[in-house]
Amino acid sequence: MGISKAQEREYARILYVNERITFKEIAERTGVTEKTIGKWAEADNWAKLRKSLLTTxxxxxxxxxxxxxxxxxxxxxxxxxxxxxxxxxxxxxxxxxxxxxxxEIGLGEYVEVSRKLLTFIQSVDLDEAKKFKNYIDEFINSKLKNG
The missing domain is CATH 4.10.860 (DNA Excision Repair, Uvrb; Chain A)
Incomplete structure (x- = not known):
């Protein structure tokens, strides 16, 4: 069972808002083209969402x-x-x-905890953090596929 476009879009939005990374980085992490990421961001006004304080x-x-x-x-x-x-x-x-x-533990919470853990690992060992980021992406994608 593959990831739906809606799930890819949601994951991309979460990465953009929470991690403040570029469309290119999001495209690499999600497997969606940078052009598609840009279209989603514009259509859903991600820039405004990024600027606003997210409700916890x-x-x-x-x-x-x-x-x-x-x-x-x-x-x-x-x-x-x-x-x-x-x-x-x-x-x-x-x-x-x-x-x-x-x-409920939502995708956003998985991403937030993963981001905090990655930040901690970066402070200890930057090279390991780069490797760990790939595991985080795989974990998030597995949650998208399997719930």
């Missing part, structure tokens, strides 16, 4: 917990503290988002 998993969790807390506080203030059907649906969706974020 923890920040997203805090956001969802705050929304859930605010909704619960509003409901608790009522004479009959029972959520409406719409509120119950919203609470269910927020809870599902929280659960997904707390249990």
């Amino acid at each position: 998993k923890e920040a997203q969790l805090v956001h969802w917990y705050n929304q859930l807390d605010a909704l619960n506080e509003d409901i608790a203030k009522r004479d009959l503290p029972i959520p409406s059907a719409k509120e119950a649906d919203i609470m269910s969706k927020i809870t599902a988002n929280i659960q997904r974020l707390e249990t």
Whole structure:
């Protein structure tokens, strides 16, 4: 089972945003042409994404917990503290988002941890870091293929 174009595109975007490397380097690491990388970057506005602060998993969790807390506080203030059907649906969706974020390890997290590990290895042994980078790329590609 090969990597889908969507998965290649996502991996390329993550490399561009998180590692701040060139289109040429991304093309070498993903096996996609530099021209295609450039088209994806322009179409999806990667430059803007790179400039923005990426929301961390923890920040997203805090956001969802705050929304859930605010909704619960509003409901608790009522004479009959029972959520409406719409509120119950919203609470269910927020809870599902929280659960997904707390249990899911996404591609971005693999890339982020790998990047930090590679930075550490570079500080110890630059030649080994160059070799290790290839293993990281193989690992990320295997996650794209096999989940």
